[in-house]
Amino acid sequence: MNTNPEEQALLADAAQLRRERMQIGDTEATEAIRRGFANRSASRKRRFLPYAVAAVVLAVLGTGWWQGGPIGIPAPHTAKDMSWGALKRYRALSAKDVDHATLESAVRNDYIQYVNKSVSSGPYQITLDAVTADENKIMLLYTATAESGQDIYRVNSVKVTDSNSGKLLNSKFQIGNGDGRSWSGQSTVMLDGSQPFPSRIEVDFQVASVNPGKLGDPKTGTVAADFRYSDRMKIDVDLEPKFEKTPTFVMQPDRSISIDGHKVVLSKVEMSPLLTRATFVIDNDSELDFKTKQSIWDKLRYITIVSTNRNGRVMQLSPVAGNGTDEGFQQIFSSSMLDKPRSLVLKMYLESDDAGVPKPLKDLPVVELKIK
Numbered sequence: 001m002n003t004n005p006e007e008q009a010l011l012a013d014a015a016q017l018r019r020e021r022m023q024i025g026d027t028e029a030t031e032a033i034r035r036g037f038a039n040r041s042a043s044r045k046r047r048f049l050p051y052a053v054a055a056v057v058l059a060v061l062g063t064g065w066w067q068g069g070p071i072g073i074p075a076p077h078t079a080k081d082m083s084w085g086a087l088k089r090y091r092a093l094s095a096k097d098v099d100h101a102t103l104e105s106a107v108r109n110d111y112i113q114y115v116n117k118s119v120s121s122g123p124y125q126i127t128l129d130a131v132t133a134d135e136n137k138i139m140l141l142y143t144a145t146a147e148s149g150q151d152i153y154r155v156n157s158v159k160v161t162d163s164n165s166g167k168l169l170n171s172k173f174q175i176g177n178g179d180g181r182s183w184s185g186q187s188t189v190m191l192d193g194s195q196p197f198p199s200r201i202e203v204d205f206q207v208a209s210v211n212p213g214k215l216g217d218p219k220t221g222t223v224a225a226d227f228r229y230s231d232r233m234k235i236d237v238d239l240e241p242k243f244e245k246t247p248t249f250v251m252q253p254d255r256s257i258s259i260d261g262h263k264v265v266l267s268k269v270e271m272s273p274l275l276t277r278a279t280f281v282i283d284n285d286s287e288l289d290f291k292t293k294q295s296i297w298d299k300l301r302y303i304t305i306v307s308t309n310r311n312g313r314v315m316q317l318s319p320v321a322g323n324g325t326d327e328g329f330q331q332i333f334s335s336s337m338l339d340k341p342r343s344l345v346l347k348m349y350l351e352s353d354d355a356g357v358p359k360p361l362k363d364l365p366v367v368e369l370k371i372k
Contacts, residue, residue: 150209162198272345344371
């Protein structure tokens with residue numbers, strides 16, 4: 001069966017991105033993220049990183065770029081004694097994800113629901129291996145395989161529906177890798193915490209494949225006629241009650257810095273098993289225009305949270321999304337809540353006032369704000 005034109009365009013875009021990936025550097029990636037944040041219309045509602053920006057970042061991550069960690073920060077070390085058990089195939093995949101610290105923490109603390117449900121369509125089979133969730137987010141781990149007549153290009157579509165309400169859950173981010181015969185994927189669905197928790201979900205997959213030998217063709221990904229698509233394959237899952245019952249902790253650090261003469265206050269930090277959300281207020285009780293927000297974003301090269309647990313393990317919680325608000329902005333990070341952190345420190349790397357060639361991140365001034 002043929003996929004729709006929108007999905008064909010996405011495949012073509014992904015192929016173009018792969019061809020250009022060696023030309024993408026830290027500066028371009030950082031600028032894409034910053035501009036994506038700044039260009040969001042101010043709103044009190046939670047809106048996440050625009051799809052176009054997220055697609056660029058995550059698709060690049062899926063190719064194995066950004067190996068040293070996001071924007072020049074060394075990737076956190078995964079403990080040698082950590083066992084992924086039945087999910088070991090996802091260890092390498094997770095390492096390429098900007099949000100890898102979250103999944104590692106969930107696996108390490110057994111905050112995982114093993115599903116192991118499969119459904120087939122013609123030569124294709126999809127298996128939903130595991131899920132993890134909280135009131136803010138769902139993460140899905142799945143594997144696709146094909147019989148010898150086809151090589152899997154990717155799982156090109158994953159749709160998740162709240163079975164209780166019938167509502168399609170949006171804001172999905174996806175990464176994956178494969179060897180032709182199989183494909184391992186990870187998808188993330190952002191939830192609206194003000195809505196009822198989707199205790200039962202339907203996951204709807206579609207697999208794209210090519211004839212044997214075509215994966216090595218440099219034109220693959222741009223010629224729609226080369227692709228074959230599975231029928232939609234659906235798997236129903238009742239999510240474990242612990243996902244709904246685990247609370248989000250709220251902290252109010254009330255820490256501030258001055259950027260271009262504007263007071264930027266870290267007013268609230270929310271932490272759940274799969275997400276950390278930091279809320280910033282700029283010039284409290286003042287009207288903010290777009291240029292003001294833009295000037296502040298232009299000063300922020302990178303923001304991260306350093307988490308230290310009670311055993312001394314240090315984790316870097318990377319930024320994964322963000323949005324503007326009427327009062328300032330919000331930043332979404334990975335989470336280490338399950339590791340019971342005893343210390344959380346937010347680090348803000350500021351652009352240098354010096355003109356000329358941009359400085360490496362390690363040479364930029366950094367401001368630390370203690371959260372906990």
